[in-house]
Amino acid sequence: MEKQERIRNAIRPFVPNGTADGLATQIVQHRCHLTITRDRRTKLGDYRHPINGQGHRISVNGSLNEFSFLITFLHELAHLINWERHGRKVSPHGKEWKQAFKETMQPYLNETVFPTDILTVLQQHMKDPKSATVRDMHLVRALRKYDEPSHLVHLEELPEGAEFLLSGRRFVKGEKLRKRFRCKEAATGRIYLVSAIAEVEHA
Numbered sequence: 697m698e699k700q701e702r703i704r705n706a707i708r709p710f711v712p713n714g715t716a717d718g719l720a721t722q723i724v725q726h727r728c729h730l731t732i733t734r735d736r737r738t739k740l741g742d743y744r745h746p747i748n749g750q751g752h753r754i755s756v757n758g759s760l761n762e763f764s765f766l767i768t769f770l771h772e773l774a775h776l777i778n779w780e781r782h783g784r785k786v787s788p789h790g791k792e793w794k795q796a797f798k799e800t801m802q803p804y805l806n807e808t809v810f811p812t813d814i815l816t817v818l819q820q821h822m823k824d825p826k827s828a829t830v831r832d833m834h835l836v837r838a839l840r841k842y843d844e845p846s847h848l849v850h851l852e853e854l855p856e857g858a859e860f861l862l863s864g865r866r867f868v869k870g871e872k873l874r875k876r877f878r879c880k881e882a883a884t885g886r887i888y889l890v891s892a893i894a895e896v897e898h899a
Contacts, residue, residue, distance in 0.1 A: 700720050700721065700723075701718040703724065704717055704719075706718065706734075707730070710756075710762060711769075712763060712804075713768060713819070718803065718804075720734050722773060724801075725850045726752055726776055728751065728754055728773075729751060729752065729753045730755070731754070731756075732755070733756070733757055735757055736757055740756065740760060741742065741772045743773065743775035743779075745776075752776050752779075752898075753799060754772045761842040761844070762842070763811075767839075770801050770804070771829070772798045773800050774796040775788065775796075776893060777796040778793045790828040794825050797822070798822055798833070801822055805822065811842075816838075817838045821834075821839070825874060830893070833892065837893065848896065850892065850893045850895060850896075851879075851891065851892055851894045851895075851896050854869050854898060855871065857870075860899050862898060865882075865888060866883065867881055867882060867890070867896075876883075877889070877890050877892060
């Protein structure tokens with residue numbers, strides 16, 4: 697119980713009110729080591745299965761807002777459960793993982809945990825969860841409303857012809873092609889397709 701209390705106190709600042717107890721119980725139950733990391737632009741979280749004497753390991757970016765943090769943790773916890781049930785026998789994001797994700801999310805899928813605007817989109821998302829939250833543009837938009845103020849904007853918020861910085865490179869926004877924009881790199885003239893919800897800096 698002392699270990700569970702330490703975990704609960706450690707994660708409480710990062711998750712919605714009332715969820716720390718249940719999450720701490722799951723972490724202890726599955727003998728999982730949770731690491732809260734600095735911001736990583738390439739991923740929100742990850743799961744590593746037991747190897748070389750180490751147990752289950754999950755990491756989640758500590759820079760996420762509380763709702764994004766919870767969703768990301770449960771996404772990774774579903775990978776852990778999927779591993780416990782099937783090991784390497786199934787696809788990492790196949791139907792077995794989707795079922796595990798639905799199970800881990802179910803106790804939290806209510807207005808006590810999530811604001812109505814997020815809950816509505818999240819319920820739709822959970823009917824057929826994607827391999828990454830960022831692949832669901834509607835969910836990303838809903839979650840971003842609860843981020844800390846930032847100088848970054850979604851590419852879709854800029855007008856066509858605007859210049860922006862992405863990964864230290866300057867681009868000019870062009871026409872929209874489905875969920876991406878045709879953008880020209882200023883230095884080379886090369887054309888890239890950039891996601892509408894990519895976070896960029898208006899130049």
